[in-house]
Amino acid sequence: EAGVAQSPRYKIIEKRQSVAFWCNPISGHATLYWYQQILGQGPKLLIQFQNNGVVDDSQLPKDRFSAERLKGVDSTLKIQPAKLEDSAVYLCASSPWGAGQGVSDTQYFGPGTRLTVL
Amino acid sequence: KQEVTQIPAALSVPEGENLVLNCSFTDSAIYNLQWFRQDPGKGLTSLLLIQSSQREQTSGRLNASLDKSSGRSTLYIAASQPGDSATYLCAVCSSGSARQLTFGSGTQLTVLP
Numbered sequence: 001e002a003g004v005a006q007s008p009r010y011k012i013i014e015k016r017q018s019v020a021f022w023c024n025p026i027s028g029h030a031t032l033y034w035y036q037q038i039l040g041q042g043p044k045l046l047i048q049f050q051n052n053g054v055v056d057d058s059q060l061p062k063d064r065f066s067a068e069r070l071k072g073v074d075s076t077l078k079i080q081p082a083k084l085e086d087s088a089v090y091l092c093a094s095s096p097w098g099a100g101q102g103v104s105d106t107q108y109f110g111p112g113t114r115l116t117v118l
Numbered sequence: 119k120q121e122v123t124q125i126p127a128a129l130s131v132p133e134g135e136n137l138v139l140n141c142s143f144t145d146s147a148i149y150n151l152q153w154f155r156q157d158p159g160k161g162l163t164s165l166l167l168i169q170s171s172q173r174e175q176t177s178g179r180l181n182a183s184l185d186k187s188s189g190r191s192t193l194y195i196a197a198s199q200p201g202d203s204a205t206y207l208c209a210v211c212s213s214g215s216a217r218q219l220t221f222g223s224g225t226q227l228t229v230l231p
Contacts, residue, residue: 042221109161
């Protein structure tokens with residue numbers, strides 16, 4: 001079974017530029033999560049989708065961050081304009097949770113995208 | 119709001135030692151608790167998951183315990199090896215329909231040959 005795919009793996013941009021990250025979850029997984037992990041900290045949830053609807057985006061800085069999940073499968077996370085403090089690893093995870101009765105809630109993580117804002 | 123704390127932040131031990139990593143959480147209304155391993159430049163690998171009704175889980179040299187009432191979990195690693203060097207993250211899944219994880223900041227473990 002293929003895992004969660006993310007691209008790019010690394011991105012370096014200057015502040016005020018825009019950037020987009022892409023995530024392809026495990027086939028059949030209903031729930032998709034985006035996390036931000038700043039160096040030395042644990043991952044922090046930014047947004048959670050179930051199918052193509054948003055479950056929780058309370059920690060997403062909506063003035064600069066946006067995310068969408070196309071047709072309930074792939075997802076993109078965008079930052080515009082980027083700030084220095086956005087430098088972090090952005091992790092995508094998917095879970096079967098929400099795909100029906102009795103499914104697992106285990107989250108499977110992708111390798112992440114390391115963003116450096118100069 | 120759930121808060122998760124991990125102690126120590128970093129730990130260095132000689133190969134062969136047994137060690138304990140600690141995790142504490144503020145809200146005992148949890149669904150489960152999970153320990154992850156993170157290698158540099160890699161994603162998270164799930165090591166052990168303990169349901170709220172369980173007291174411990176074991177996998178090979180790893181044993182995780184959960185005391186929900188006191189808001190504590192420990193990860194015990196027996197006979198540590200250099201390949202165990204990584205960051206270990208504790209994550210709590212709070213009760214509710216969303217099944218969201220709240221992570222601690224992790225313990226960076228170095229096992230010296």
